Amino acid sequence: MAFVTAQKRIATPADMPAWRASKAYKDYMHFIMDLNKAVMGKTNSGSVTESEAVTLVCAMLETLRKWIDDIPPIQQPQRFGNQAFRTYHARLVERSAELLCGILPESSRDATVELQPYLLDSFGNSTRIDYGTGHEANFIMFLLCLWKLGVFQKTDATALVTSVFKKYLELCRHLQLTYKMEPAGSHGVWSLDDFQFVPFIWGSAQLIEHPNYDTKCYLDEKIVERSKDDFLWMGCIDFIGKVKSGPFAEHSNQLWSISDVPSWGKVNSGLVKMYEAEVLQKFPVAQHFLFGSLLSFDAAA
Structure with a gap:
């Protein structure tokens, strides 16, 4: 396979139908659903054999997490968007090829050129110093490319959520x-969460038909505190509780209203x-997505 530098293809809202009909869109949604199925009824701490690739x-x-200790926030007048993140991101740009060589087998090293942009866009924007669901999608695209490369x-599907994605979430929260x-393109109180979306999908899958946890739990x-490490959903709720003040129903209205849905299966679907x-088919998010040989903008069969 000839690898290319992944590039933007969605320039105007008129390109959105082509994106929805593309191989990349279909592959991405299949990947989301494959991993969704793999974690139904599974906890983060369950016994899953981790392959060398997952490790x-x-x-x-973990290396990226340690960099945060090396690059502390700087003293600055504005409260949000600490400019030390630009230094952090510059290190990521500088060392991304080296990081990829550490996880790619010899036979797939040529794919570095295509994988790099997805990795670089996974942790936030260094100009605006913001993070949102588009960055989250880039990390999932990065995992999908590794999946497509073999x-x-x-057999790694469960661990990709319970080990890899959980670790990614923890890193992003730390950042x-x-x-x-700042949240990138946040809808404020009416969105699910300021920063993430996918952990709520996979997190609700984990709770489907759980004997002890209904949709109000x-x-x-106390339940959140007890189970935050075991379920992605609870981990998200715990984090929101730490960063927002006031009644949950006010600062997280969408999430609060989900508690009225009768089952986790209905929540998940x-x-x-x-x-x-709200994410993939919104132009402000999709315009930043990248396409190459692994995630193709060509129409799906």
């Missing part, structure tokens, strides 16, 4: 808090539809 990607994320196998990152702070409509 290597987790180690890379770096990950189907957001340390560098006071996360309104109980509803969130998948909402993700497509």
Whole structure:
């Protein structure tokens, strides 16, 4: 396969139908749903055998976490958007090829040129010092490219959520808090969350038909505290509780209203539809997506 530098193809809203019909869109949604199925009823701490590839990607994320200690926030007049993040991101740009060589087998090293842009866009924008669902999507695209290259196998599907994605979330939260990152294109109180979306999809899948946790359980702070490490959903609610003040129903109205849905299965399928409509099919998010040989803008069969 000839690898190319992934580039933008969605220049105007008129390009959106082509994006929805593309191989990349279909592959991305299949990947989301494959991993969704793989974590149904599974906890983050459940016994999953981690492959070498999963271990290597987790180690890379741990390296990125340690960089935060090396690059503390600077003293500056403005409260948000600490400019030390630009230094952090510059190091990521400088060392991204080296990081990728650490996880790619010899036979796939040529793919570095195509994978680099997805990795660089996974942790926030260094100009605006913000982070949002588009950056989250880039990390999932990065994982999908590794999946398509055969770096990950189907047996890795559960661990990609419970180990890799969980570690990615923890890293992003650390970045957001340390560098006071702004939410990218946030809808405020009416969106699901300022920064993330996908952990609510996979997190609700984990809770489907759970004998002890109904759809109202996360309104109980004690339950959240007890189960935040076991379920992505609870981890998200715990983080929101730490960074926002006031009644949950006011600062997280969408999430609060989900507690009225009768089952986690209905929550899960509803969130998948909402993700497509509110994230993937919104031009302000999709215009930044990148396409190459692995994630092709060509029309799907």
